[in-house]
Amino acid sequence: MRPYRFSTDTVARLLEQHFGRSADLALVPIRIGSGQGMLCYLKTMTNAGFLTENVTKPLLQAHRQGNFPPDGLGLDALREFLFGGLVTLLLGDPQSLSALLSQGYAGLLLDGEPNMLIIDVKELEKRPIGEPTTQNVIKGPKEAFTESADTNMSLIRRRIINERLRFEKFVVGSQTKTPVYLTFMEGEADERVLRDIRDFLQDNSMVSLFDSGSLEQLFRSKRTLLFPAVYHSERPDSICSCLLDKRVGLIVNGSPFVLIVPALFADFFKSPEDEYQWSVIGSLIRSLRYLAFMLSLSLSALYVAVTCYHQELIPTLLLTSIAAQRTGIPFPAVVEMFLMEITFELLREAGTRMPRLVGQSISIAGALVLGEAAVQAGIVSNITVIVVALTAIAGFVSPVYSFGANIRLFRYVLIILGSLFGLFGVIVGIAFLAVQLTQIETFGIPYFSPMSRLGRRRSS
Structure with missing residues (x-):
């Protein structure tokens, strides 16, 4: 069976079928050595400055100076020669390209090549880390989660400097493709709880997911209609405390609230500030x-x-x-x-x-x-x-x-x-x-x- 060979015309038609004539779809012709290539990306999902400085400019400079690897070595050699410091991968299936572009990647292809070079150029604007708005404390940390899952994972990792802390990625929502991260302490969290949540996230048939509150409602049963079955918080110190107590966290990209399961009745009467003051006072307030x-x-x-x-x-x-x-x-x-x-x-x-x-x-x-x-x-x-x-x-x-x-x-x-x-x-x-x-x-x-x-x- 002959291997698939990429063509700029074929890929352009394929992307136009998937995205239509969307104004943010960029298909930029570019010369790579003696061959014709194309750089494709979504303007709304990539950082224009980062793309220019780390992809477009190195390609143009190397082409003018004749510093390309010898013809015939392909994109694999080009990746090592020009993009050694970037996150890249080789893609052999053009059908997966549109999904990668929607996640903030750029595609670089050369006519006749069996693979396409995928470059991570996403660096979107994020809300800065601010103070909590729903769980304020007088004494204690003032940081709160944001809508970025990467930022939220970083806030947790900074507090739990432990190699047993795990983050597992799932994609939920047939239309939105929302990243959901399962976080827990390896060897501490209950394996049956982990298995139940993994099965739920993998088998879930949700059409869209924009906030962790939607997942929270799905965990409700007939017996927990009045009382929440999931604890949520926008405070990293509160979530880290629950993870160390052998609980499991769920981070939804786009939501400033992280979920904790299983939730107990006592969780909803605890404040993070209870840990930062005299135990007698904390018990009285509770x-x-x-x-x-x-x-x-x-x-x-x-x-x-x-x-x-x-x-x-x-x-x-x-x-x-x-x-x-x-x-x-x-x-x-x-x-x-x-x-x-x-x-x-x-x-x-x-x-x-x-x-x-x-x-x-x-x-x-x-x-x-x-x-x-x-x-x-x-x-x-x-x-x-x-x-x-x-x-x-x-x-x-x-x-x-x-x-x-x-x-x-x-x-x-x-x-x-x-x-x-x-x-x-x-x-x-x-x-x-x-x-x-x-x-x-x-x-x-x-x-x-x-x-x-x-x-x-x-x-x-």
Whole structure:
């Protein structure tokens, strides 16, 4: 069988079939020794200055000075002669060329040659490393991940200087071809977890993948709908700590958040700052976060249940004050609570979506003005505004915002149970939630497992 011979005309037609008449496709004719060649690349995926200095200029200078290797030695000799310091490879299949150009490579071919020289010239603009925006700390590192997977891997490698740290590359998304990197400590991470994730990434039939959040949703099961099954963070020190705890990381190119699996319930109450201060203070603050979680989950429901069914549990003076405040309120406590909860949800979303300069002021001003106006108009009572505000503030205590956001859904269920059955309904709802939590497993690890048990996987 005769070997394939590259032709500039054939390759040009092939690339035009794949890319059409795209404005960023460059097909540059060039003389290589006594032969005719072509340099092809995508302008939007390569660094023009790097390409000119390291590829085009050396070719032109060598051609003018007659320093090319003798004719007949081919592109392999040319690679050693001119491009010894660059990342290159020889390609024998022209069908793979379009995929390589889309990844930031340039192709150099010579008529009649059996191979094509592929040169790595990608050096795209990247967002500089900045401070975390969702997991701020007072004491500790101020670096955060970016949208570049190479930068994120570098941030991890700089902190874990260990030859057992591994990065495995996968390509996910039939249309986007998004690089996803599996990172773990060789010999430390659970092999069954690694095998499950490898199988998932290899067999996944996703059409597109733009952010790690899409992968995060795919790891959810029916039992983990309320609670996240994957821990995510934009802090390199937090991710490195999880990797050393025998966990597995997923880095998605284009996302500033790195995923960690398996995720445990305790992960969402830890802050990286806990490691940088006195252990007693760190433990107290972490306990406060658990208390805030319980307040955010049940305080509104407890208020509705007690005021509707169990007034005898309220001290007399406080009960008198509440009754005086509710005089003239046209709605029952449960409707009043729902009105304020929905109002705070609207304010939270408005503050999040508005431009940064005005978002915070709108949230604060809106809460003060609307709350005061609602009380003055006799729509809600002062105590309801206090309970809803305290519930909302407690929901923001969790270091991971998405965890507190999921809890808000179950809070409404508890409010309804409290309005129908009193404290009995609230207790039954919380007990049901606790039972469900004890049955959740992420990659075979119980959701309530302490960190020390990760190395002793429960037999299945």
